[in-house]
Structure formats: structure tokens, C-alpha cells
Amino acid sequence: MNALALNEIVADYGTQRVLGPLSITLARGERVALVGRSGTGKSTLLGVMHQHWHRQGVALMPQELGLVPSLSVFHNVFMGRLARQPTWYNLASLVRPFRHDVAAIRPLLERLGIDDKCWTATGELSGGQRQRVAAARALYQQGDLLLADEPVSALDGPLSEVVMTALTQAYPTAVLAMHDVELALRFTERVIGIADGAIVIDAPSRTLRAQDLLVLY
Numbered sequence: 001m002n003a004l005a006l007n008e009i010v011a012d013y014g015t016q017r018v019l020g021p022l023s024i025t026l027a028r029g030e031r032v033a034l035v036g037r038s039g040t041g042k043s044t045l046l047g048v049m050h051q052h053w054h055r056q057g058v059a060l061m062p063q064e065l066g067l068v069p070s071l072s073v074f075h076n077v078f079m080g081r082l083a084r085q086p087t088w089y090n091l092a093s094l095v096r097p098f099r100h101d102v103a104a105i106r107p108l109l110e111r112l113g114i115d116d117k118c119w120t121a122t123g124e125l126s127g128g129q130r131q132r133v134a135a136a137r138a139l140y141q142q143g144d145l146l147l148a149d150e151p152v153s154a155l156d157g158p159l160s161e162v163v164m165t166a167l168t169q170a171y172p173t174a175v176l177a178m179h180d181v182e183l184a185l186r187f188t189e190r191v192i193g194i195a196d197g198a199i200v201i202d203a204p205s206r207t208l209r210a211q212d213l214l215v216l217y
């Protein structure tokens with residue numbers, strides 16, 4: 001994967017412009033945090049990135065998670081690779097999972113502390129548990145780039161560390177919308193601050209402190 005670029009993109013809802021025009025280039029091996037007030041355009045920007053780059057092996061962890069509540073944790077994680085496998089295989093797995101897929105998924109669940117929920121329907125889980133299922137699915141999916149929208153918003157301190165560590169180890173190239181600026185600074189190399197659909201900060205994380213980002217809020 002070479003550098004990923006968006007050039008002068010805009011996004012509108014109806015007649016209202018909510019993003020851009022803005023340009024971003026993302027280097028391979030670069031993890032970027034998108035930070036900014038609620039409603040300022042971070043999710044919209046991640047959506048535009050997904051539209052432009054989805055053919056390049058992108059794992060997406062949307063804010064609303066996109067889980068199927070009636071299916072088990074195992075099956076929701078398994079869905080991370082649906083597109084790569086034949087339909088007969090996916091259908092057979094729905095009825096009776098293959099042993100090697102269970103063996104591949106269990107360690108991810110263990111790492112995220114939800115192994116005991118492997119066969120529980122995701123509709124019966126807490127918000128934090130569901131968020132970890134979505135993280136496990138992103139880990140299982142693999143790919144060149146992770147786009148994640150508030151990936152640890154429902155988790156407390158130690159668990160958010162576990163999930164951020166797992167996601168950033170698996171995806172050296174990533175764009176993460178984050179509301180926790182301390183975490184954003186620790187787990188990314190670059191911070192892009194968004195205000196009213198425009199980039200107002202773009203700087204290496206090591207040059208910033210949390211209070212430098214307060215102007216965004």
C-alpha cells in the first residue's frame with residue numbers, strides 16, 4: 001500500500017456542507033487520531049475515507065459497531081472475513097463453525113476479555129462488551145488500514161488500554177476518531193484536529209500535550 005490521499009474532498013448532507021474542502025495524505029505506518037467536538041465531522045471524514053479507500057484492504061470499526069444482535073459473539077467476529085470466503089463456507093459456519101476458525105477467534109476474545117461470551121448473542125451484551133466484539137472483528141478481519149470511530153468510548157481505563165494496544169499492534173496504519181485526547185496522544189503518531197468540518201490542527205503527537213487540544217472543545 002502506498003500513501004493514501006484525499007484531495008479537496010467535501011461532504012454534504014442535503015444542502016448543508018459539513019466537511020471540507022480538505023486534503024489529507026496518510027503515509028504507510030502512520031497512525032492518526034481525529035479529534036474535535038461532537039458533531040464536527042469526524043465520522044463523516046472516516047466515511048469519506050472508507051468510500052475512497054475500501055478496495056485497499058480496510059477494516060472498519062463504525063461508531064454504531066454494526067453487530068448482528070441475534071448472532072453469537074463468535075459469528076459476529078467471523079463476519080470480519082465473510083468477503084474473503086465462499087458463500088457455502090460462510091453458510092456452513094453459521095450452522096456449525098469449523099474448528100480452525102474457532103481456534104483462530106478464541107485467542108482474540110481472550111485477549112479482549114470476552115472469551116466467556118463466545119457463544120452468547122451480542123444483543124445480550126453490555127455496551128463495553130459489544131465494543132470489544134467489534135474490536136475483535138476488526139482484529140480478525142486484518143488489512144492494510146484500520147478506520148475506527150471512537151473504538152474505546154464505552155470502555156474504562158484498563159480495558160481501553162487493552163483494546164487500543166491490540167488495535168494499534170495489528171494495524172500500523174490507522175485513522176482513529178478519539179474523544180479521549182490523552183489516549184489519542186499516546187497511541188498515535190499524528191493528531192488531526194477538526195473544527196466545523198475543517199482541519200485546524202495537524203501535528204505529530206509527540207509535539208502536543210492534551211491542553212494544546214483544548215482549543216478544539
Ligand SMILES: Nc1ncnc2c1ncn2[C@@H]1O[C@H](COP(=O)(O)OP(=O)(O)OP(=O)(O)O)[C@@H](O)[C@H]1O
Pocket residue numbers: 013018036037038039040041042043044045063
Ligand atoms: N445522516 C445525516 N443527515 C444529516 N446530517 C448529518 C447526518 N450525519 C451527520 N450529520 C451532521 O453532520 C455533521 C458532522 O457529523 P459527524 O457525525 O461527522 O460528527 P462527529 O464529529 O463524528 O460527531 P461525534 O463525535 O458526535 O460522533 C453534524 O453537524 C451532524 O449533525
